[in-house]
Amino acid sequence: MPSEALDQLVRQLARLPGLGPRSARRAALHLLKKPEAHLRPLAEALSRVAREVVACGICGNLDTQSPCGICRDGQRDGRSICVVEEVDDLWAMERGRSFRGRYHVLGGTLRAIDGITPESLRIPDLVRRIETADPRIEEVILALGVTVDGQTTAHYLAERLAPLGVTVTRLGHGVPLGGQLGYLDDGTIDAALRSRRPLG
């Protein structure tokens, strides 16, 4: 690498999820090939986000203000809270447009081996929120990944929230829309079979 500045940019880009050392190098060169069209707009977008975007103090969503638009929206049903791993999952739920309650972003999943404990996630905040919310929170929907870590976290939360008098549910598992059976793993097929429903 000819200059330390460039080397540093490549190292920063390589830390992004989805980019390795080789693709970070390609990305850096892409940016430098047309600095005005590529590098500068990215630098400006980063500064603007750093200035404007904050995490919501209630749910952990990202927005230009805290509490976020969803937490401040009086039309949303405060009695139902959907727990997600990351903000990205919240956006996916919102794109679905069928949930009209509020959210709680954990910031990850429990993983003892990496030292990720309930306290390093936003789980204590969730407990406090349920204990103090007005109106009362009646249902907590766990919309966590169907992965080992996601399900470990779901079971932990179900136990931890049980004494608080809320109903804890999880999203249904099954064949995704557009999914073809031939491409599905056995676990999904099994889950879909067990959650089968009468037709018509």
Next chain:
Amino acid sequence: MPSEALDQLVRQLARLPGLGPRSARRAALHLLKKPEAHLRPLAEALSRVAREVVACGICGNLDTQSPCGICRDGQRDGRSICVVEEVDDLWAMERGRSFRGRYHVLGGTLRAIDGITPESLRIPDLVRRIETADPRIEEVILALGVTVDGQTTAHYLAERLAPLGVTVTRLGHGVPLGGQLGYLDDGTIDAALRSRRPLG
């Protein structure tokens, strides 16, 4: 997306080679999760590169000065020029440590269908450089990709440079080191067979 600033950051990240819309979203959230540790260093690395790094006016390499370190290095052999598509390829050649001449970065390959003509690459500069260089350039090594576009460009250059009195060569084709025959395409095996050499 909750804020326009964030939306813009995702759009800028999605323009990087190797990132699509979904991975750009994940990358933006990764940056925002720890702004001090992730977002700010990237923003600073970008500004620094924009300030410090320039394209070499002679060969097109990226460096903190123009002419670049390689073009100014009196130890390098100015009679031999290696033509590469991108700066990334120049770095790869340098990592190999076996070439001690100078470079010429084309900035891509010819592709009429996308409107990439000799004039939109650094081909006129290459011709001028060969015509005016002192000491005389004796050999031009075409180190272009073994792709349709790379080879089209190589043939175009061979014709265009022929009247200038330089020897035009290309890198050898064959089995890469560590390459296993079972994973190679027929064309490579054919090339390797044709360039076979006596052993020992």
